[in-house]
Amino acid sequence: MSATGIGASVRRKEDHRFITGAGRYTDDINRPNQAYAYFLRSPHAHATIRKIDTSKAAKLPGVLAILTGDDLATDKVGGLICGWMIHSKDGSPMKAGAHPALAQGKVRYVGDHVAVIVADTLAQARDAAEAVVVDYGVLPAVVDTATAAKSKTAIHDAAPDNTVFNWHLGNKAETEAAFKAAKHVVKLDIVNNRLAPNPMEPRAAVGVYDKGEDHYTLYTTSQNPHVARLVLSAFIGIAPENKLRVIAPDVGGGFGSKIFIYAEETVCVWASKKVGRPVKWNSDRTEAFLSDAHGRDHVTHAELAVDANGKMLGLRAHTIANLGAYLSTFASSVPTYLYAPLLSGQYNIPAVYAEVDAVYTTTAPVDAYRGAGRPEATFVVERLVEVAARQIGMDPAKFRQMNFVTKFPHQTPVIMMYDAGNYNASMKKALEIADYKGFGKRRRESERRGKLRGIGFSAYIEACGIAPSAAVGSLGAGVGLWESAEVRVNPIGTVEILTGSHSHGQGHETTFAQLVCERLGVSMDAVTIVHGDTDKVQMGMGTYGSRSGAVGMSAISKALDKVIAKGKKVAAYVLEASEKDIDFKDGKFSVKGTDKTLDFGACALQAYIAHKFNGQDLEPGLKEGAFYDPTNFTFPAGVHIAEVEVDPDTGVTEIVNWTAVDDFGIVINPMIVEGQVHGGIAQGVGQALLEGVVYDMEGQLVTASYMDYCMPRADNLPSFKVGMTETACPSNPLGIKGCGEAGAIAAPPAVINAITDAVGHEDVSMPATPKVVWRAAQKALKKMAAE
Amino acid sequence: MAAVSMTVNGHSVTADIDPRTLLVQFIRDNQRLTGTHVGCDTSQCGACVVHVDGKAVKSCTLLALQCDGSNVTTIEGLAAGGVLHPMQEAFREHHGLQCGFCTPGMIMSAVDIVNRKGNNLDEHTIREELEGNICRCTGYHNIVKAVEAGAKAMAGSSMKRAAE
Numbered sequence: 001m002s003a004t005g006i007g008a009s010v011r012r013k014e015d016h017r018f019i020t021g022a023g024r025y026t027d028d029i030n031r032p033n034q035a036y037a038y039f040l041r042s043p044h045a046h047a048t049i050r051k052i053d054t055s056k057a058a059k060l061p062g063v064l065a066i067l068t069g070d071d072l073a074t075d076k077v078g079g080l081i082c083g084w085m086i087h088s089k090d091g092s093p094m095k096a097g098a099h100p101a102l103a104q105g106k107v108r109y110v111g112d113h114v115a116v117i118v119a120d121t122l123a124q125a126r127d128a129a130e131a132v133v134v135d136y137g138v139l140p141a142v143v144d145t146a147t148a149a150k151s152k153t154a155i156h157d158a159a160p161d162n163t164v165f166n167w168h169l170g171n172k173a174e175t176e177a178a179f180k181a182a183k184h185v186v187k188l189d190i191v192n193n194r195l196a197p198n199p200m201e202p203r204a205a206v207g208v209y210d211k212g213e214d215h216y217t218l219y220t221t222s223q224n225p226h227v228a229r230l231v232l233s234a235f236i237g238i239a240p241e242n243k244l245r246v247i248a249p250d251v252g253g254g255f256g257s258k259i260f261i262y263a264e265e266t267v268c269v270w271a272s273k274k275v276g277r278p279v280k281w282n283s284d285r286t287e288a289f290l291s292d293a294h295g296r297d298h299v300t301h302a303e304l305a306v307d308a309n310g311k312m313l314g315l316r317a318h319t320i321a322n323l324g325a326y327l328s329t330f331a332s333s334v335p336t337y338l339y340a341p342l343l344s345g346q347y348n349i350p351a352v353y354a355e356v357d358a359v360y361t362t363t364a365p366v367d368a369y370r371g372a373g374r375p376e377a378t379f380v381v382e383r384l385v386e387v388a389a390r391q392i393g394m395d396p397a398k399f400r401q402m403n404f405v406t407k408f409p410h411q412t413p414v415i416m417m418y419d420a421g422n423y424n425a426s427m428k429k430a431l432e433i434a435d436y437k438g439f440g441k442r443r444r445e446s447e448r449r450g451k452l453r454g455i456g457f458s459a460y461i462e463a464c465g466i467a468p469s470a471a472v473g474s475l476g477a478g479v480g481l482w483e484s485a486e487v488r489v490n491p492i493g494t495v496e497i498l499t500g501s502h503s504h505g506q507g508h509e510t511t512f513a514q515l516v517c518e519r520l521g522v523s524m525d526a527v528t529i530v531h532g533d534t535d536k537v538q539m540g541m542g543t544y545g546s547r548s549g550a551v552g553m554s555a556i557s558k559a560l561d562k563v564i565a566k567g568k569k570v571a572a573y574v575l576e577a578s579e580k581d582i583d584f585k586d587g588k589f590s591v592k593g594t595d596k597t598l599d600f601g602a603c604a605l606q607a608y609i610a611h612k613f614n615g616q617d618l619e620p621g622l623k624e625g626a627f628y629d630p631t632n633f634t635f636p637a638g639v640h641i642a643e644v645e646v647d648p649d650t651g652v653t654e655i656v657n658w659t660a661v662d663d664f665g666i667v668i669n670p671m672i673v674e675g676q677v678h679g680g681i682a683q684g685v686g687q688a689l690l691e692g693v694v695y696d697m698e699g700q701l702v703t704a705s706y707m708d709y710c711m712p713r714a715d716n717l718p719s720f721k722v723g724m725t726e727t728a729c730p731s732n733p734l735g736i737k738g739c740g741e742a743g744a745i746a747a748p749p750a751v752i753n754a755i756t757d758a759v760g761h762e763d764v765s766m767p768a769t770p771k772v773v774w775r776a777a778q779k780a781l782k783k784m785a786a787e
Numbered sequence: 788m789a790a791v792s793m794t795v796n797g798h799s800v801t802a803d804i805d806p807r808t809l810l811v812q813f814i815r816d817n818q819r820l821t822g823t824h825v826g827c828d829t830s831q832c833g834a835c836v837v838h839v840d841g842k843a844v845k846s847c848t849l850l851a852l853q854c855d856g857s858n859v860t861t862i863e864g865l866a867a868g869g870v871l872h873p874m875q876e877a878f879r880e881h882h883g884l885q886c887g888f889c890t891p892g893m894i895m896s897a898v899d900i901v902n903r904k905g906n907n908l909d910e911h912t913i914r915e916e917l918e919g920n921i922c923r924c925t926g927y928h929n930i931v932k933a934v935e936a937g938a939k940a941m942a943g944s945s946m947k948r949a950a951e
Contacts, residue, residue: 011880011882012882014887015878015887016879018884018890018891019879019884020865020866021823021861021863023887025821027821028821030819123805200889201826201886202826250886251886252886253886253923253924255923282825284827285826285827285828286828505886505924671882675882675925675929678927682923682926682927683926705828705831706829706831706832707831711831711921712927713917713918713927714913714914714917714920714931715915715917717926719910719928720928
């Protein structure tokens with residue numbers, strides 16, 4: 001392994017600009033003569049709009065325009081779309097209500113977009129918003145996930161019972177038969193709490209219209225600028241693709257919430273032509289809580305069937321998924337194909353059946369958030385498995401081990417074909433790192449101090465690298481999920497990699513360059529990664545679902561293969577040898593059996609000078625592109641073990657040990673991968689202990705700032721013990737599985753399993769705040785006293 | 788409009804501003820120093836931390852007019868003469884950042900912690916002291932390591948304090 005190649009913890013190339021304050025985020029971009037947009041948002045969860053009176057506001061200083069849904073309609077600007085079609089059990093298509101970027105006749109959640117005010121300064125736009133008078137006809141709110149479908153109030157005419165779809169997956173009859181044959185049946189009612197993604201950089205947009213060229217540029221906080229351009233062009237109809245450039249510069253975290261195409265950027269780019277000036281919008285944090293797509297929000301009843309010997313026979317789940325007031329860009333895929341196919345976990349379960357009812361409520365849209373469906377599935381599986389082990393009286397690690405899938409490929413009853421893994425290896429390593437054998441002693445020591453100690457497992461699996469385009473197409477995706485790359489070798493041998501992936505914290509400028517160093521033998525400094533600009537990179541699908549390694553880098557690898565193949569042709573001319581006798585290794589072309597060599601840089605120069613070959617026989621230049629479509633999803637898996645100490649007097653839970661052992665396949669940069677694991681665990685611990693979006697019964701968002709929504713702080717978390725195992729992924733040329741979601745998927749059940757172990761019963765919901773845990777601990781103490 | 792004068796990263800600056808201008812707006816919009824970020828509206832996240840007269844403050848919580856006559860250091864002023872401050876080096880070496888958005892505020896807070904608490908910081912102290920800075924990417928694991936290492940490195944450095 002070289003110091004900069006695959007497997008090296010190379011320090012990040014992008015860091016210098018971030019640690020010196022020279023990063024360039026969307027809000028750092030200012031265009032001459034720019035104006036500022038401020039969105040007037042609905043104060044009601046559900047209301048008709050009778051009238052919007054802008055006459056007074058329009059006369060205020062600095063106001064350039066006040067635009068509403070009527071103006072969108074006049075300009076024939078299309079609504080926001082959901083790009084994944086789900087069909088109900090009865091074959092009917094999902095019921096998608098219209099989603100205009102500015103409300104047309106009705107608002108459906110607090111924060112819904114009523115009008116945009118564009119003014120010379122942000123302060124003037126805000127002042128003018130106060131002077132807009134909206135006459136609302138207030139309607140009842142529909143907030144509760146579990147009962148939304150029974151409400152007499154319909155949110156969309158298209159869905160009179162507030163139901164988007166009733167979907168299912170798996171074999172119902174076989175699963176029912178498995179339960180009939182079971183010795184033990186474990187039943188759980190689970191609420192997967194609603195979360196706000198909260199990347200530290202709020203969303204932002206700058207729309208710029210060039211009158212001379214009749215061309216738009218949109219700077220935006222996007223994880224996938226090409227998808228944004230595709231949607232804005234083909235569906236919303238702002239401009240044809242060749243007249244619309246989308247740039248996503250440095251982006252300060254996404255976690256899924258910046259995949260989607262939102263109202264604000266749509267309006268900014270449209271309004272830039274209407275006012276004839278660049279239009280800038282930057283979300284404040286409260287706006288982010290109100291209008292960034294939320295995550296999770298499932299209500300589930302789940303059951304696991306186990307035979308007399310402890311073998312799992314079947315799993316079934318009925319889930320109600322809250323999708324909010326409108327269908328966001330990929331909302332429908334999250335509680336369906338990103339959820340139910342993971343319900344087999346790491347286990348041999350012969351029969352699995354899931355039913356999912358998706359509902360509208362008068363709350364912000366819900367879509368993918370770190371893990372997207374897979375954390376929800378893992379929470380169901382790993383809570384059931386832990387509780388089953390307790391009910392049967394088996395060690396939770398042994399119960400898991402005796403049910404692990406051990407032969408690959410493994411076809412589950414719910415779509416997935418697991419291609420490679422060694423689940424026992426991760427379990428064994430995790431037990432060792434966590435000193436599982438010593439837990440009893442530690443528990444007794446805690447008891448002596450009046451504390452309740454618990455240990456909890458989570459053996460998660462996820463599906464990443466999503467996925468073969470034809471496969472996702474057959475499941476309802478509106479797009480293909482390949483990735484593109486272009487390798488441009490300059491005449492002196494420096495290299496530019498153009499990728500359709502987008503980095504918003506993942507460190508692509510480093511890891512992608514490591515691949516190039518490994519393959520071409522050039523230095524890290526000689527490689528530049530270009531991304532996030534539709535004028536530079538022709539097309540791409542962006543970054544989410546841990547796809548940038550498995551899919552994005554595989555595309556680069558494929559293009560590098562082509563560069564090396566072309567280089568061999570050039571070298572054959574220069575070294576006066578037959579192409580089949582040319583080898584390429586460590587940055588040098590050589591002729592087999594001779595000492596004749598040609599450096600990669602010299603070869604590049606020869607390719608561009610083109611003196612040594614006939615341009616009719618071989619094209620000059622050294623630039624190759626590739627599109628890569630994977631052959632399968634990838635299946636990262638691992639075991640996390642949480643150890644907690646609960647103070648029964650205060651209900652405070654302290655995480656005293658955290659062990660993570662993950663199999664991500666081949667790892668390019670262990671430092672970066674471990675960082676992804678740490679961050680994921682923190683978000684998962686946040687879900688388990690701290691975070692929860694709360695709407696009151698009128699649909700008002702109670703948790704709209706960091707004073708009310710509890711983000712994980714440094715003192716809520718321990719340092720983590722991270723280990724790795726490795727089975728190469730056979731479904732892509734680099735053997736990569738993906739690591740971005742793992743921690744967020746693994747952590748919540750590990751924490752809740754540990755707390756329920758500590759208090760001795762299962763009645764602990766997320767977030768397990770001190771109030772929740774105190775009640776659980778008191779219940780346990782009373783039970784102990786009674787016994 | 789109101790006149791305001793202060794020293795920013797060693798340069799004297801004077802401007803006529805709307806009296807409601809926050810210090811962070813003055814730094815970002817008036818001075819075009821965009822390394823200082825805004826991550827919330829309630830002084831919780833710490834992305835906007837700068838040093839005013841040698842002390843860490845959340846620049847979203849002060850009016851620019853309140854800083855009239857003050858000496859302000861932002862992340863752009865931390866690397867003296869192009870040489871990285873030891874705390875900046877430590878964040879890079881220990882992978883204490885991912886998306887980079889909270890990083891300037893984290894680094895400015897970390898330098899202030901060392902100024903107040905000294906060069907030998909244990910994990911518990913660092914975690915408690917970072918309560919006012921939120922990071923969504925790193926899970927804090929590597930930030931804690933970076934602050935500990937940066938604090939030690941500052942002991943042997945002439946740049947113990949940010950340029951004041």
